[in-house]
Amino acid sequence: MRPDLAIIQEWIKPGSRVLDLGCGDGRLLQYLQDNKDVRGIGLEIDPTNIESCLRNGVNVIEQNLDSGLSNFRSDSFDTVLLAQTLQALSKPDVLIDEMLRIGKNGIVTFPNFGNWKSRCYLWTKGRMPLSKFMPHQWYNTPNIHFCTVNDFDALCVARNIQILARTVVDSQHKGSWYMRAWPNFLGEIAIYHLTKNKGA
Amino acid sequence: MPQTIPTDSVGLVKPQVHHFDEPLLLRSGAVLSSYDLVVETYGELNAARNNAVLICHALSGDHHAAGYHSLDDKKAGWWDSCIGPGKAIDTNLFYVVCLNNLGGCAGSTGPISINPETGKIYGPDFPIVTVRDWVNSQKRLMDRLGIEEWAAVVGGSLGGMQVLRWSISYPQCMRNAVVIAAAPKLSAQNIAFNEVARHSITRDPNFHKGHYLEHGTYPKQGLMLARMVGHITYLSDSAMSAKFGKSISDFESEGTNFGRDLRTGKLSFGFNADFEVESYLHYQGERFSENFDANTYLLMTKALDYFDPSVDYDGDLAKAFENSDCRFLIMSFSTDWRFPPERSREIVTKLLKAKRDVSYLEIAADQGHDAFLMPIPRYVNALSAYLQKVYEGLA
Numbered sequence: 173m174r175p176d177l178a179i180i181q182e183w184i185k186p187g188s189r190v191l192d193l194g195c196g197d198g199r200l201l202q203y204l205q206d207n208k209d210v211r212g213i214g215l216e217i218d219p220t221n222i223e224s225c226l227r228n229g230v231n232v233i234e235q236n237l238d239s240g241l242s243n244f245r246s247d248s249f250d251t252v253l254l255a256q257t258l259q260a261l262s263k264p265d266v267l268i269d270e271m272l273r274i275g276k277n278g279i280v281t282f283p284n285f286g287n288w289k290s291r292c293y294l295w296t297k298g299r300m301p302l303s304k305f306m307p308h309q310w311y312n313t314p315n316i317h318f319c320t321v322n323d324f325d326a327l328c329v330a331r332n333i334q335i336l337a338r339t340v341v342d343s344q345h346k347g348s349w350y351m352r353a354w355p356n357f358l359g360e361i362a363i364y365h366l367t368k369n370k371g372a
Numbered sequence: 373m374p375q376t377i378p379t380d381s382v383g384l385v386k387p388q389v390h391h392f393d394e395p396l397l398l399r400s401g402a403v404l405s406s407y408d409l410v411v412e413t414y415g416e417l418n419a420a421r422n423n424a425v426l427i428c429h430a431l432s433g434d435h436h437a438a439g440y441h442s443l444d445d446k447k448a449g450w451w452d453s454c455i456g457p458g459k460a461i462d463t464n465l466f467y468v469v470c471l472n473n474l475g476g477c478a479g480s481t482g483p484i485s486i487n488p489e490t491g492k493i494y495g496p497d498f499p500i501v502t503v504r505d506w507v508n509s510q511k512r513l514m515d516r517l518g519i520e521e522w523a524a525v526v527g528g529s530l531g532g533m534q535v536l537r538w539s540i541s542y543p544q545c546m547r548n549a550v551v552i553a554a555a556p557k558l559s560a561q562n563i564a565f566n567e568v569a570r571h572s573i574t575r576d577p578n579f580h581k582g583h584y585l586e587h588g589t590y591p592k593q594g595l596m597l598a599r600m601v602g603h604i605t606y607l608s609d610s611a612m613s614a615k616f617g618k619s620i621s622d623f624e625s626e627g628t629n630f631g632r633d634l635r636t637g638k639l640s641f642g643f644n645a646d647f648e649v650e651s652y653l654h655y656q657g658e659r660f661s662e663n664f665d666a667n668t669y670l671l672m673t674k675a676l677d678y679f680d681p682s683v684d685y686d687g688d689l690a691k692a693f694e695n696s697d698c699r700f701l702i703m704s705f706s707t708d709w710r711f712p713p714e715r716s717r718e719i720v721t722k723l724l725k726a727k728r729d730v731s732y733l734e735i736a737a738d739q740g741h742d743a744f745l746m747p748i749p750r751y752v753n754a755l756s757a758y759l760q761k762v763y764e765g766l767a
Contacts (some may be wrong), residue, residue, distance in 0.1 A: 189727070211729070219750055222733060227757040229765070230697070233732045235722060243721040 175345030188250035194257035204250030286320030411480030415463035428527030428534035434478035483667035496582025512731035528744035555715035568718035596657030608707035608740030
């Protein structure tokens with residue numbers, strides 16, 4: 173399993189209901205169904221991924237996240253996941269609010285633009301960073317809303333969102349003490365476990 | 373006629389007639405004291421008797437879903453594109469059951485059958501049957517065949533509505549519900565089109581208040597018109613253009629045909645059929661009117677109009693699904709304007725509200741409502757992938 177998914181699955185309670193936004197081929201949900209007795213539904217728009225979900229016995233709904241989630245009831249899931257999709261959304265802040273409306277808690281992962289490699293790239297070349305991890309040119313990238321760990325922390329404060337846990341890993345999805353010490357500078361992928369603050 | 377039977381065909385098939393003597397109470401309050409159901413099956417029922425798939429037919433369908441009745445048949449069954457060895461509904465894996473619904477005209481008891489109480493043809497006196505009545509009769513067939521649980525109940529359009537009704541009435545009797553190009557109930561526009569169809573039939577001078585067979589005639593013109601209107605709603609604008617519209621470059625080079633296919637290459641300046649689409653509709657109407665009973669057509673359209681499983685649940689379809697423990701696969705087609713994707717999404721939203729296991733696919737297809745009968749790769753592959761997993765889950 174992808175190491176970021178291995179971290180995520182630790183936060184999901186056995187027997188819970190999980191909504192996976194941008195579920196890909198459904199591998200995580202399949203793992204959670206088989207090993208944690210989770211009842212899951214994935215949202216996906218790529219036809220090949222959707223067919224893989226069906227083949228894997230994973231419930232999948234063809235739905236574009238940018239069209240909203242109004243068809244989902246409040247508090248109808250335990251956990252709502254958003255893995256590596258935040259930066260491609262047209263209204264990421266609205267979607268996070270929606271996640272925490274629909275789920276009791278949410279898990280978000282995104283590439284940290286504040287990572288030292290991005291900073292060096294921009295500093296030395298003066299151009300938008302390209303890497304194996306972020307291979308697209310600025311004009312044709314699906315990633316239209318990059319943010320940093322600090323940006324995301326600020327959004328959580330502004331929206332009264334409680335951070336239950338936060339971790340950062342490198343592009344091999346490995347963590348270390350120094351990454352945890354300087355997450356916004358050293359972390360390449362940020363992983364957040366969120367919930368609504370009481371009274372929010 | 374097929375020169376030889378294709379290897380992925382179920383081959384030559386023979387319908388079976390099952391007679392039922394236990395009276396069937398209909399939703400209207402009327403009772404059918406006895407009736408026949410004509411059935412085709414493909415594949416083998418396994419020892420555990422759990423690999424059966426029920427196929428529910430749509431408005432003008434019947435029990436002949438796949439294969440051929442004889443080598444002289446011009447066409448295979450109506451869903452041969454999906455049913456057969458190695459096909460999406462794989463008869464190497466599943467025991468596939470398809471029947472002609474009550475009120476039909478292909479062998480099950482309906483308006484052209486003899487009413488045992490009068491000794492005469494039922495004609496217009498055949499009681500109004502609803503989707504619920506069909507499902508109740510299908511349940512009796514299931515018991516007769518010794519099937520305790522369907523691996524899946526599958527249907528498109530009006531067939532999909534029967535699947536929804538199954539999931540509400542008999543959720544314990546099925547593992548999966550596959551609902552294709554359907555709707556939770558008809559829109560006012562859907563009912564309006566049905567009323568045009570009914571009006572054209574009942575106002576045909578040969579209709580004789582439904583007793584046309586006793587008069588040795590039938591309302592051919594009315595049935596033709598009904599089918600022509602229906603056919604327009606089954607196709608999308610783009611499907612019609614693809615079939616009958618010249619491409620823009622042809623339009624520019626010829627300059628005389630307005631971008632549509634002319635039958636003779638020039639305008640008649642009369643009221644003859646100038647365009648291919650006109651003669652196509654005439655042909656479809658003609659062929660249909662010769663093979664379908666007008667009273668059955670009236671009954672089928674009424675069954676559509678009356679379908680609304682939420683009526684027993686204060687109008688809340690989500691409540692209706694509360695006990696529907698089966699898994700659902702819902703599919704729609706982008707250019708279907710009879711039951712467009714929004715209608716399927718309504719079903720999905722209600723299933724989500726009821727916390728059901730549901731998958732939903734919106735297939736990009738040009739063919740309109742008819743797409744559900746077409747071998748569209750993404751659609752057929754998805755159905756195949758889903759049912760493959762269903763089969764694996766039977767063990």
